[in-house]
Amino acid sequence: MVKIAVAAPGQVAREIIEVLVATGKHEIITLARRELAPEEVVKGTTPLKVDFHNQDELAKILQGVHTVLSFVVVQNDPEGTAQKTLIDAAITAGVKRFAPSEWFISRYTHLLWSASKVVIRDYLEEKNKNGKVIEYCLFQPGIFTDYHANENINKHLKTNDFLPIDFANHRMLAPGSLEPRLTATTIRDVANIVAKAIEYEGEWPKVGGIAGQTLSLAEELAIGEKIRGKKFDVELLDVDSLRRGEWNGSWVKPLEHPSIKDLDEETRAAFSKAAFSGFLLALVDGDMVVSDEWNRIFPDYRFTGVEEFVSKFWAGKP
Incomplete structure (x- = not known):
């Protein structure tokens, strides 16, 4: 204790x-x-x-x-x-x-x-x-897999549309191609690993990647279309335009986060666009992939994969 x-x-x-x-x-x-x-x-x-x-x-x-x-x-x-x-x-x-x-x-x-x-x-x-x-230790779990849901499914963590794939509306934004990858880990897996890390008797790694699953946008798309039973509309954005600060997508998700809750609607919309653009560029440059130090320290721990999570939430929904 x-x-x-x-x-x-x-x-x-x-x-x-x-x-x-x-x-x-x-x-x-x-x-x-x-x-x-x-x-x-x-x-x-x-x-x-x-x-x-x-x-x-x-x-x-x-x-x-x-x-x-x-x-x-x-x-x-x-x-x-x-x-x-x-x-x-x-x-x-x-x-x-x-x-x-x-x-x-x-x-x-x-x-x-x-x-x-x-x-x-x-x-x-x-x-x-x-x-x-x-x-x-820098605990780095990537994106929370829970954000694949479109409603609040946890006791405390709220849904945040910080993903380029929209399961509700069968669509995806991708920066140039479907090759970029990201790491997604459920909040429950993160919490369980932290609890195990507290009790770990060895020295904490300075960088502590927690990799639930690392997958490409193509794999994300395949999961979405399989579980939702419908082809998704895929929009490939011009990366050079994004790097110049020019948003060239036809839609953007409005972000919800406590740190921006007091912003007016126009400012929040601008922030959402800038954040989403930055997210897509981070995907292109490989910044959304984290390492797996804690996976290797606790090799017997079973993580929840993206398809498993998406299946539980989206299967059978209109």
Whole structure:
């Protein structure tokens, strides 16, 4: 049993916390900038309101904590200030392990709103350059397979149309060809691997890829057409135009995310278009494929594949 601190417990964090609580093995505290609403508090955890810019306060709170899992919304912290302070406090408090707010892909060349993830990677590397002062892992599961559903199927994680394939309307956008690949992992598999990682007695890998399944857009399309029983309309977008910042698709999915919920409709639409364009370019450049470090550490763990997930959700639906 260890004590775990979860910073900024949003949707993804709460799904992971539920699994950690279910093990019955750990003491879990959550750290948030504000008082959490009752529905945001996972039963079995202790919620604390903190100032992520107050290192001394954080260091006191983190006394006795073994592992810190961070889910700070990086769009709201472009310089990484909150996480840098949290890391420094964790080191001062003698925390053994730290997981920064990653929980996505390997590179962010085209997803600039996530650039502070790279800032934090560099910060952790710098902290340990003269000898390890804190063990850390960049948990990278790729896209959540759950986004293949078009409704909320989880207790906390909401559906996010951050995929180039639209199962509901039998269509797909592809950057130039169907060759680009992506990695998709269910949120339940991510949570289970994190729970196993907490108990892992070996040293955490610095890069911790969790690869549920890596597949091409052609394979995504084949799954969609097989399960939905209908040919999809495939639109190949000009990659050079996308690189020039010119959107050349006939449709785009409006993104839903807590970090943009307060934007007006026009700004949100513009952000969705830019985000989707960046996503497609990331596909072309191979940024959406993650490694498999945790798969190799836990070789007996069975991941849920995309077709298995899609079959359970879409089979028989009109």
